[in-house]
Amino acid sequence: MADAASPSPATAQAQPVSRREERVGYLLVFLSALMWSLGGTIARFIEADGSWTVVFWRSVWAAAFLLGFMAWRDGLRGTVKLFRDMGLPGLAVAICFATASTCFVVALSYTKVANILLMQAGVPLLAALLSWLLFREKVSAATWAAIAGVIAGVAIMVSESLGGTVSPVGDGLALLIAFMFSVATVITRRFATVRMTPATCLGTIFAAIFAASQVTQFAVSPRDMGFLFAFGVINLGVGLAFFATGARLIPAAVAALLGTFEPILGPIWVWLVHGEVPSARTIIGGAIVFAALFIHIGMEMWRQSKPQRPGAVGIPSPN
Structure with missing residues (x-):
């Protein structure tokens, strides 16, 4: 979930921060990944009939929390201004976020949590690949190698669909989620001055409206409503608030590295709580994805730590 709202490297490092603020940033981004990693575990407790009912109530609770958070942080006038100033880039990110958050809930009915999270x-x-295709943004050889590793890892996980181990619909939705987050990341980077918290809030409103048009029954049990509240507020809303606040205080590469705790911890929680064990192909493919990601981010952090020569132009970070 992190990428939809993550700032570009330029915005993340726009203002110098103190060592204490940096430590707070580390903690907040880690906590955001922790909140997001609980999504699959919470969803498995919900017994409501139909994915659209879950999408509706999760989105309603998330939107209510995010509106309250922005009103508390920026005031009512400031919140209205944020929505007005986000423009078309914010609207595009909202559509991406609405699609991704909706597909996440629907995909849980077809495939394992590990497949969804590890692809993300x-x-x-x-x-980075989309930036090169759309805007010819320079991509280093190391990034190309990492992209190849990610594609290989995802291909191994998706190959389960071909053998009938899991539903191709589930893995297809998982790939769509990753693609939507990638598009949102590219837009966020291209329009670094636009605050994307209202965009993600608008995305939850879009998701709620669309789900309302599809749902057959809004009523759920008090038990399910409690879990839906946690699914929307704690998993989605609080996670986004933590990330939007903390990611501005630390380097983008570090924020990306801490964000990987979501797909690491998510399958572990589901395995411990619900006994849902990832398949061998998911573990192998996920390991390849993480190896490519960790090596790439480690090299990027090393590159950023090196003092640049006067006049040198750095390769843009894909994070």
Whole structure:
């Protein structure tokens, strides 16, 4: 989920921060990944009939929290201004976020949580590929190698669909989620001055409206409503608020690295709580994705730590 709202390297480093603020940033981004990693575990407790009912109530609770968060942080007038100033880039990110958050809930009915989360781990590298295809943004040889590794890892995971182990619909939706987050990341980077928190809030509103047009029954049990509240507020809303606040205080590469705790921890929680064990292909493919991602981010952090020669132009970070 991190990438949809992550700032570009330019915005992340626009203002110098103190060592204490940087430590707070590390903690907040880690907590955001922790909140997001709980999504699959919470969803498995919900017994409501129909994915659209879950999408509707999750989106309603997330939108309510995010509106309250922005009103508390920026005031009512400031919140209205944020929505007005986000323009078409914000609207595009909202559509991407609405699509991704909706597909996440629907995909849970078809495939394992691990398949969905591990495919999302490659979002920063997929965003780099899209930037090259759409805007001819320079991509280093190391990034191309990492992209190849991610594609190979995802191909191994998706190959389960071909053998009938999991539903091709589920893996297809998981790929769509990763693609939507990648598009949102590219847009966020291209329009670095636009605050994307209202865009993600608008995305939850879009998702709620669309789900309302598809749902057959809005009523759920009090037990399910409690889990839907946690699914929308704690998993989605609080996670986004933590990330939007903390990611501005630390380097983009570090934020991307901390964000990988979501797909790492997510399958572990589902395995411990619900006994849903990832398949061998998912583990192998996920390991390849993480190896490519960690090596790439490590090289990027090393590159950023080196003092640049006067007049040198750095390769843009795909994160």
